[in-house]
Amino acid sequence: MYELKPITGRVEEMRRKYRDTRPEMCTARYRLLTDFYQAHPELEGILRRAKAFRYICENIPVRIDPGEVIVGAQSAKYRACALYPENSAIWLKQEIGDGTIQTRDIDPYIISDEDKDYVLGTIDFWMGECMSAKSDAQIADEYFQYDDNGVLLFNARNQAQSPVGHFIAGYETAMHKGFAAIKAEAEEQKARIIEEGMPGDSVDRYNFYRAVAIVSEGMITLTKRYAALAAEQAASEQDPARKRELEAMADTLNHCMEKPARGYVDAVQTLFMYHTCMCLDANMHAISFGRIDQYLVGYYEEDIRAGRITEAYAQEILDLFYLKVAELNKPWGYFHTQSNPGYVSSMLMTLGGVKKDGTDATNPVTYMMLQTMGRLVLHDPPQALRIHKDTPEALWEAAIETTKISGGVPTFENDDVIIPALMGRGLSIEDARNYCLIGCVEPSGTGNEWCCPGGNGTESYLNLVNALWLGINDGHYPLHKRLAVKEGEPIPFPQRQGSATGYLYEMKTFDDVLEAVKKQFEFFVRWQAININSFDYIAREMLPQPTVSATIEGCMESGKDVMSGGAKYNSTGMSGVGIGNVADSLSMIKHLCFDTGKCTTRELYDALVANWAGYEDLLSYIRNEAPHYGNGLRECDIFAEWAAKVFGDACNACTGPRGRYSAGLYPVTTNLMFGRGTAATPDGRRKGEPLADGISPVQQMDTNGPTAILVSVSSIDQVQYPNGTLLNMKFHPNALNGEGGIRKLTDLIRAYFGLGGMEIQINVVSAETLRAAQKNPEDYKNLVVRIAGFSAYFVELQAEGQEDLIRRTELAM
Amino acid sequence: MKGKFYDIQGFSVHDGPGIRLTLFLKGCPLRCLWCHSPESQAFPTQLNRMEVKCTGTETCGRCLPACPTGAVKPGRKKKALAGEGEITLVRVDRTLCNDCGKCAEVCPSKALYLCGTDLSVDEAMEKVRRDKPFYDSSGGGVTVSGGECLCQPDFLLALLTACKAEGIHTAVDTTGYADWSVIERILPYTDLFLYDLKHMDSAKHARGTGVPNERILENARKIAAAGGKMQIRIPVIPMYNDSTEDFDAAGRFISDLGAAVEMTQLLPYHSLGAIKWERLDREGPRVEAAPPTDQLIQARKSQLEALGLCVTIH
Known part of the structure; x- marks a missing residue:
C-alpha cells in the first residue's frame, strides 16, 4: 500500500504561509531596471540586456525567510511578483492606474500607494520603449483588414505581455560546470575573435560571449550576496541547529552557481538559484525545470552512500524547493490572466521515462518527487510523469495514488508517441529520449531546444471553431465587434475577416463544406505564422536571453543567442483549440443536411445565426439524439482526424526565422474565453458556451463513458502534434477504490497509450467539487459519479443522494 | 433476433x-x-420521468398534447432554477400510460424518456x-x-x-x-x-x-x-x-x-x-x-x- 510520510513542522509552516499569503506586486526589479535603462540610453541589444541583468543581480534585495534552506527570490516580499515594464507597459499603466489590478476577479495583486505612485510616475518612459510597442510597429500591413477575426487569440497588437518563455535551460550544465567555467569559456571565445581580427559579422558572436560573461558574473554575484546574508543570519542565530544550518547554507551559496555542485543540496540550490535568475531576467512564462529526477539522482545517491545526507533530510529539501518554486508567480494583464488563471507560472517539472539509451529511467528521486507532490498538495508547480512500456508497477501505483490525492498531478505522458513525434521535428533519437515537458503538455528537448511552444513571444492559440464558422459564413466573423448585430438577423457583412469561402446555404455537397473549412484553417494558420514571425524578428533585438543561452546546447558553440537560433534544435509552436466542436459540427452538418435531410443547410445556418431561437426542436434533436464525437462512433470520429490533420499539416509546413513550426492541440483555459466569442455551432452549442477542452469531446455529448472517449480521441494521429495534445478526464474515487481500482486505471491509461494517445490527466473528483456541483449544477452537468451498482450524473441525483455521496467521497479520499 | x-x-x-x-x-x-x-x-420498454430535467409546462408543456391517452398531466410546482418564479412539472398517470413514448419524442430536455x-x-x-x-x-x-x-x-x-x-x-x-x-x-x-x-x-x-x-x-x-x-x-x-x-x-x-x-x-x-x-x-x-x-x-x-x-x- 502506498504511503505518504508526514511533512516536517517547518514545511507545514511554510505551506501554510504560502496558502495564506495574498500576492503583492514588488517594484524592486521595476525600479532597478528603470534606473538602468534611463541611465544607459547608449546601450542596446544583448549588451543592454546583459548589463541590466547584472545590475539587478547586484542590487535586488536578498532575503532568507525563517526556516528556508533553499533560497532565492524575485521580490522583497514573500510571494510577491516582480514587474517587467520592458515587455508591456500598456496594461501596467492601465490596471495600476485605474486600480483594477487590486480588485479584478482573477488573480488580483496588492500594491502599496507608494509603489503605485512610483510606477505611474515613471511608466511613460516605457510606453514607447517596451517590447509591445516595438512589436506593434512590425505587424504586417495587410493584417489590419483581418483584425478581430475571432480565430487568433491575441490581437496582433500589445502582445508582449508575457513574451517568449516556454523553455528548459541547461540546468545540468549549470550544476556540472558552474558559471565561472562558462564565463571562462566565453572569455576564451572573445579572445579568439579578437585574435582573428573580428572578421565578417563576428561582432555579433563577440557581443554574445561578452553578454554571457556579464550575466555569469551577475548570477555569481547574486548567489554570493545570499551567502553573505546566510553568514550574517548565522552569526546572530540563537538556535544552535539553525545556526549550523545557516552556516552550511552560506557554504553552499559561496560555492554553487560559481563552481560545480558538490552534492545534492548544492545541486538543488543551483537548480533554484539559476531558475530565480531567469525569472529576474525577463517576464517569461513557463520556465520549466526538465528532468529533475535525472539531474539529481547522481548527487543524491553519492551523498547517501557517503553518509552526508539522510533520506528524510533529502526529502525535506525537496519539499522546501517545491515551496520556493510555488512562491514564484508572474503578473499578467487581465486579458491574459483569463487564459492562465490561478497565479500560475507553469514551471513544469518532468519525472520518469527512459534514459538516452532507451532503458527505464526511474530512480529514487522520481519517487521522492511523487512524495513531495502527494504530501504538499500544491497545484503549482505542475508535474509531468513520462510513461513507457517498462514503467515499473510501483511507479504506476505511486503516481495514481498521487493523482488521487492531488487532483490531476502528475499528468501522464506517453514516451512511445512523444519520442517519435520529436524525432519528426528533427531531434536525434538520444535527444528525443531525453525529452521533457514544458508549461502544460509541450514536449521539448532537455537543455538543447528552443521550441517556443506558445509561439516566440505571443500566445499562439487558434480558435478552430471560429475558423469553421468563417468557413461557412464567407469569411465573416459573426460576432465582429464593429457590427451591432441583432440576434436573429443574418447580415451581409461589409468586410471579411477571413478567406472568401461562400455561405453554408450555397454549398451543394458536403465536400464543399470541407473544402471551405480547410481553406479557412490554412488562411489563419498562415496569419498566425506571419504575426509570430514579425514578432520574432524584433524580439531578437529587444529581448535576447544570454542567461538562458549560457547553458543551452548549441549557443556557446555557435556564439548565437537562443532568440537568434543558437540552440541545437529550433521550432515554434501553435495550438488549435476546439477540435471536438469542429469534429462534431462537421459530422452534424453532414448528418443533418446531407445524410438524413433533417434540415436544409439554409435552416441550419439560420438556426445558428438565431442562436437556436425558434429552432428548439432541431437543437433538441442534435443534443439528445444525433450521433456525436466522443462516443467511439467512427462516422463522427473521422472528422476529428480530418480537422486535426488539416490543421497539423498547415502548421507543420510553416517556417519562421529560426526554422519550422510544430502543431499542438491544447487550450489551457482558452476554451472558456474562446467560447465566449463564438456564436452557436452545429454541434448544438449555444452562443458563448465554452469550447471543448483539448482533444476532448464536446461537454455532455460523450455518453458512452471513458473508454469510448479514448477510442474517439485516438482517431487523431497524435504523433503529428509534437507541440502536445491534452486530454482531461474526471473520475469519482469510488471507481478507483482499492488496489484493483488503481490497477484498472493504470490499464486504462496503458490501453489509451497503446491506441496512440500522447497525454492524459486524471482528475479524481473531490468532495469539494461535488459541493460546487450542488451549487452550480449547470456547470457540472456531465459529472459522472459511480455509486455501487450503477453510475449516475451527479446533478441528477436527489439532494439526499448527493449528500450521501459527498459523505462517501470524503471517506474514500 | x-x-x-x-x-x-x-x-x-x-x-x-x-x-x-x-x-x-x-x-x-x-x-x-x-x-x-x-x-x-x-x-x-417503459416510460421514465426524470423530474430534475423538466423545464415546466409554462414554457414547454409539449408532452401534454402529445399524449394519446391523457396520462401526462400537470403536476406539482417547483421553484424555477433561474429567476424567481415557479414552474409546473408534469406527472404521469400510470393507470392511463401505455408506454407508447409519444411524449418522450417531443420532450426537448429528455425529462421523459423511454427505457429499453x-x-x-x-x-x-x-x-x-x-x-x-x-x-x-x-x-x-x-x-x-x-x-x-x-x-x-x-x-x-x-x-x-x-x-x-x-x-x-x-x-x-x-x-x-x-x-x-x-x-x-x-x-x-x-x-x-x-x-x-x-x-x-x-x-x-x-x-x-x-x-x-x-x-x-x-x-x-x-x-x-x-x-x-x-x-x-x-x-x-x-x-x-x-x-x-x-x-x-x-x-x-x-x-x-x-x-x-x-x-x-x-x-x-x-x-x-x-x-x-x-x-x-x-x-x-x-x-x-x-x-x-x-x-x-x-x-x-x-x-x-x-x-x-x-x-x-x-
Whole structure:
C-alpha cells in the first residue's frame, strides 16, 4: 500500500504561509531596471540586456525567510511578483492606474500607494520603449483588414505581455560546470575573435560571449550576496541547529552557481538559484525545470552512500524547493490572466521515462518527487510523469495514488508517441529520449531546444471553431465587434475577416463544406505564422536571453543567442483549440443536411445565426439524439482526424526565422474565453458556451463513458502534434477504490497509450467539487459519479443522494 | 433476433476482472425489495420521468398534447432554477400510460424518456469490439447483466458465442433463477459467473425477492460441478440477511462449492437507487433501514474469511 510520510513542522509552516499569503506586486526589479535603462540610453541589444541583468543581480534585495534552506527570490516580499515594464507597459499603466489590478476577479495583486505612485510616475518612459510597442510597429500591413477575426487569440497588437518563455535551460550544465567555467569559456571565445581580427559579422558572436560573461558574473554575484546574508543570519542565530544550518547554507551559496555542485543540496540550490535568475531576467512564462529526477539522482545517491545526507533530510529539501518554486508567480494583464488563471507560472517539472539509451529511467528521486507532490498538495508547480512500456508497477501505483490525492498531478505522458513525434521535428533519437515537458503538455528537448511552444513571444492559440464558422459564413466573423448585430438577423457583412469561402446555404455537397473549412484553417494558420514571425524578428533585438543561452546546447558553440537560433534544435509552436466542436459540427452538418435531410443547410445556418431561437426542436434533436464525437462512433470520429490533420499539416509546413513550426492541440483555459466569442455551432452549442477542452469531446455529448472517449480521441494521429495534445478526464474515487481500482486505471491509461494517445490527466473528483456541483449544477452537468451498482450524473441525483455521496467521497479520499 | 437492453456501461470496473463493458438486459423474475435498478424489472420498454430535467409546462408543456391517452398531466410546482418564479412539472398517470413514448419524442430536455433498447447481436458486438484494446490491457472483457439476462436465453447464448469467437472474456451476472437447461447451454461460453446469493432460507428468500431459493442454490452447485468459475455476490441488507447466523449459513454453502468460487463480494445496501423508482412513479425501494455500518461489513467479511474464503467489499 502506498504511503505518504508526514511533512516536517517547518514545511507545514511554510505551506501554510504560502496558502495564506495574498500576492503583492514588488517594484524592486521595476525600479532597478528603470534606473538602468534611463541611465544607459547608449546601450542596446544583448549588451543592454546583459548589463541590466547584472545590475539587478547586484542590487535586488536578498532575503532568507525563517526556516528556508533553499533560497532565492524575485521580490522583497514573500510571494510577491516582480514587474517587467520592458515587455508591456500598456496594461501596467492601465490596471495600476485605474486600480483594477487590486480588485479584478482573477488573480488580483496588492500594491502599496507608494509603489503605485512610483510606477505611474515613471511608466511613460516605457510606453514607447517596451517590447509591445516595438512589436506593434512590425505587424504586417495587410493584417489590419483581418483584425478581430475571432480565430487568433491575441490581437496582433500589445502582445508582449508575457513574451517568449516556454523553455528548459541547461540546468545540468549549470550544476556540472558552474558559471565561472562558462564565463571562462566565453572569455576564451572573445579572445579568439579578437585574435582573428573580428572578421565578417563576428561582432555579433563577440557581443554574445561578452553578454554571457556579464550575466555569469551577475548570477555569481547574486548567489554570493545570499551567502553573505546566510553568514550574517548565522552569526546572530540563537538556535544552535539553525545556526549550523545557516552556516552550511552560506557554504553552499559561496560555492554553487560559481563552481560545480558538490552534492545534492548544492545541486538543488543551483537548480533554484539559476531558475530565480531567469525569472529576474525577463517576464517569461513557463520556465520549466526538465528532468529533475535525472539531474539529481547522481548527487543524491553519492551523498547517501557517503553518509552526508539522510533520506528524510533529502526529502525535506525537496519539499522546501517545491515551496520556493510555488512562491514564484508572474503578473499578467487581465486579458491574459483569463487564459492562465490561478497565479500560475507553469514551471513544469518532468519525472520518469527512459534514459538516452532507451532503458527505464526511474530512480529514487522520481519517487521522492511523487512524495513531495502527494504530501504538499500544491497545484503549482505542475508535474509531468513520462510513461513507457517498462514503467515499473510501483511507479504506476505511486503516481495514481498521487493523482488521487492531488487532483490531476502528475499528468501522464506517453514516451512511445512523444519520442517519435520529436524525432519528426528533427531531434536525434538520444535527444528525443531525453525529452521533457514544458508549461502544460509541450514536449521539448532537455537543455538543447528552443521550441517556443506558445509561439516566440505571443500566445499562439487558434480558435478552430471560429475558423469553421468563417468557413461557412464567407469569411465573416459573426460576432465582429464593429457590427451591432441583432440576434436573429443574418447580415451581409461589409468586410471579411477571413478567406472568401461562400455561405453554408450555397454549398451543394458536403465536400464543399470541407473544402471551405480547410481553406479557412490554412488562411489563419498562415496569419498566425506571419504575426509570430514579425514578432520574432524584433524580439531578437529587444529581448535576447544570454542567461538562458549560457547553458543551452548549441549557443556557446555557435556564439548565437537562443532568440537568434543558437540552440541545437529550433521550432515554434501553435495550438488549435476546439477540435471536438469542429469534429462534431462537421459530422452534424453532414448528418443533418446531407445524410438524413433533417434540415436544409439554409435552416441550419439560420438556426445558428438565431442562436437556436425558434429552432428548439432541431437543437433538441442534435443534443439528445444525433450521433456525436466522443462516443467511439467512427462516422463522427473521422472528422476529428480530418480537422486535426488539416490543421497539423498547415502548421507543420510553416517556417519562421529560426526554422519550422510544430502543431499542438491544447487550450489551457482558452476554451472558456474562446467560447465566449463564438456564436452557436452545429454541434448544438449555444452562443458563448465554452469550447471543448483539448482533444476532448464536446461537454455532455460523450455518453458512452471513458473508454469510448479514448477510442474517439485516438482517431487523431497524435504523433503529428509534437507541440502536445491534452486530454482531461474526471473520475469519482469510488471507481478507483482499492488496489484493483488503481490497477484498472493504470490499464486504462496503458490501453489509451497503446491506441496512440500522447497525454492524459486524471482528475479524481473531490468532495469539494461535488459541493460546487450542488451549487452550480449547470456547470457540472456531465459529472459522472459511480455509486455501487450503477453510475449516475451527479446533478441528477436527489439532494439526499448527493449528500450521501459527498459523505462517501470524503471517506474514500 | 434482438435483445432488450436498459443500459450499456463502458469502463465497468466492479463487474468482474479488468476493464469491462457491462450490457444490462431488461426484465427480471425477481422483485427484490432493495432493488436499485427498478427499470430493469419489467420486460417491455417503459416510460421514465426524470423530474430534475423538466423545464415546466409554462414554457414547454409539449408532452401534454402529445399524449394519446391523457396520462401526462400537470403536476406539482417547483421553484424555477433561474429567476424567481415557479414552474409546473408534469406527472404521469400510470393507470392511463401505455408506454407508447409519444411524449418522450417531443420532450426537448429528455425529462421523459423511454427505457429499453432493442439491439441485434451484431449491433451489440459493434459496441463490444470498440473497447477491445481496454479488455486486452487489463484482462477484462464483457459482462452481461440484468435484470436477469438468463431470461433472454437465445439472445444471451448468441451474444456470448459471438464474444468467445472473438476471444473476449465473458462474465454473466445472474440471480441464478432460471432453468438449468438455460445455464447448461451458456456454460461453455461463460468464463465467469457473478452469482447472487441473497438468503439461504427459502422462505425468507421468497419474502425478500418474491421467489424461493431452491433452484438458485441447486444451479450454483451444478455450475460448480460442471467446472464453471464463480464470484458469489451477497447484497448485505440490514435486518434481512446481515446476521451472524445468515453469514454462517451462506459461508458454509459457498465453502461447499469449493474451488469453483474465486471470490465472494459483499455489496452493502444503499438507498441511492430511490431516484430510479421515482422515475417510474413507483414506491421503493421497500427497505426500511439505514445502510449497514462499516464495522458490520468488516465483521461479516472477517467471518467469511475465517472459512478460508477470499472476500472483497464492493
